[in-house]
Amino acid sequence: MTHIDQPKDVRSGEELDTDALRTWLDQEVPELSGDIAVKQFPSGHSNLTYMLQVDGKEVVLRRPPFGAEKIAKGHDMSREYTILSHLDGVFDKIPDPIAYCDDAEVIGAPFYLMERVEGVILRGAKPKVDGLDEQTMRGLSEAFVDTLAEVHAIDLEAAGLEDFGKPEGYVERQVTGWIGRYKRAQTDEIPAMDRAGEWLEANMPAEVGASIIHNDFKYDNLVLDPDDLTKVRAILDWEMATVGDPLMDLGTSLAYWVEPDDPDVIKAMSFGPTVMPGNFTRRELVDRYAEKSGLPVDDIVFYFVYGLYKVAVIGQQIYFRFKEGDTDDPRFAMLIHAVKALGDVAQKAIDEGKIEGLG
Incomplete structure (x- = not known):
């Protein structure tokens, strides 16, 4: 069996303010209505990646790591969202961008939403994935x-x-x-x-x-x-x-x-x-x-x-x-x-x- 990459429970200290996020979604992405359930993709050493389940839909949220403001460069959500927006319709091997938020007051940092592309991600030297002959x-x-x-x-x-x-x-x-x-x-x-x-x-x-x-x-x-x-x-x-x-x-x-x-x-x-x-x-x-x-x-x-x-x-x-x-x-x-x-x-x-x- 090939294992599709799945999120897990959010790590302690890296939770999202779902009430503030709900308010922002109502204003900016009203089609994503209803209660928000949050999971987190556990791997990666840089930006934090979450999966939001909203009214039966799955979207991905990306934000900088906590404390990243002390690093002068990198973790630029605007840059990442801009690149995806320009590639959308030109290059098909990207997740479609949905919306960007530059207001750090919403969840503590700028962030953006993109579609979830379901598939297999090979993590680590020996992924638990069948078929890697x-x-x-x-x-x-x-x-x-x-x-x-x-x-x-x-x-x-x-x-x-x-x-x-x-x-x-x-x-x-x-x-x-x-x-x-x-x-x-x-x-x-x-x-x-x-x-x-x-x-x-x-x-x-x-x-x-x-x-x-x-x-x-x-x-x-x-x-x-x-x-x-x-x-x-x-x-x-x-x-x-x-x-x-x-x-x-x-x-x-x-x-x-x-x-x-x-x-x-x-x-x-x-x-x-x-x-x-x-x-x-x-x-x-x-x-x-x-x-x-x-x-x-x-x-x-x-x-x-x-x-x-x-x-x-x-x-x-x-x-x-x-x-x-x-x-x-x-x-x-x-x-x-x-x-x-x-x-x-x-x-x-x-x-x-x-x-x-x-x-």
Whole structure:
């Protein structure tokens, strides 16, 4: 049996004010009438995702995590909603946006509503999902890369996003920006992270172009067809999407793509079931992407190291919130070890000039 992703009870301290939400719905989305029942999707380290059951209908609510106002960037609900609104009708692998609220007084932060796309989401290294045999994982690897290339091929003008973001100078801004975010959220001295940041600043390649990029493209942000796990129904979590160099997007995906011979501490992070038999290696993933996109991948080590550094900084930001007492989610206590491990892998990739065999 294939398990469709389901929400659970809301975590303590992350409840929604349903009375205030009901008042807002009456004004802004009157078709969603009646009592509100709230569940929460339990996974994810960033924005909080809830399912609202209203008069027999199911919609998804997204809001920033509690304490996120201390992080200067990210968690931008307006940005995520804007991207989805522009892609609606142009790209079919998204949940349809419903409404956006910029009034933090309603539930304590800006939020938006979107349709629920029912399907399978592969969470963790060994998802409790039937049918993930070698042939299926091979097909899903192909669909993963092909879908990423499809995102990068979206017509910016058709989506009305040709003026969204600042694609010129994107690589430099991302490198310096993530270094700055790391320093603002830093809690421990991690020499490998310092060296990786310095190397990225000194080795930036020329940009290959500009496209819509997701910036968090990995298995657990894909909704799969329950009847065919090699088909992608929707891409979730567009909070960091922008217009920029598509190879930077590929680099982030490579950072999440753990291989069987990677260090044990990296494999323990469970970014997804990429170590299961049948999956592409990182090199195979890059080769198929190059074939589908037509883009040069000669500087792939740079993009991979950038991805590792970026993912490490995201983990550092979440750990910072934990250390500050803004969340007591026990998952976050161990994130500092992930930050250190990602820094070590980045350093090894730099030293050896490759993206594989880093165990």
